[in-house]
Amino acid sequence: MTVKELTQEQRHEEALKKYVLDASKLMDEIKDLPADDQKDQIQWAFEDEAEAQGLQPWELTLKYTSTPEEFEVKRLELHKEAAEVLGVEWEEYCEMNNLVV
Incomplete structure (x- = not known):
């Protein structure tokens, strides 16, 4: 399945599954928590990892669910869409979001 065939929610769920494979320490720390609490902890850790990167x-969801080449292309496409929706010039948007293109 390519990036475009997945919905945002499906892509995020797939990314979390892959993230968990990289987060053995986290999984060990939360293994005794109820399933809903584990899910919350994984989501928060994922968000922290995104910020750290x-x-x-x-x-980060896109990074986990695409090839490096697809990631860069799709990331810029989505940022350009956001700039258009916000009505912000592309150069200004890049500056505001620390994007280097």
Whole structure:
């Protein structure tokens, strides 16, 4: 399945599954929690990881669910869409979001 075939929610769920594979320490720490609490902890840790990488959570989701080439292309497409929706010039948007293109 390519990035475009997944909905945002499906893409995020897939990213969380892959993230958990990289987060064995986290999983060990939360293994005794109820399932809903585990899910919350995983989501919060995912968001923290995105911040640590200088990304938005949706960007980390994209990173986990695409090839490096697809990631860069799709990331810029989505940022350009956001700039248009916000009515902000692309250069200004890049500056505001610390994007280097």
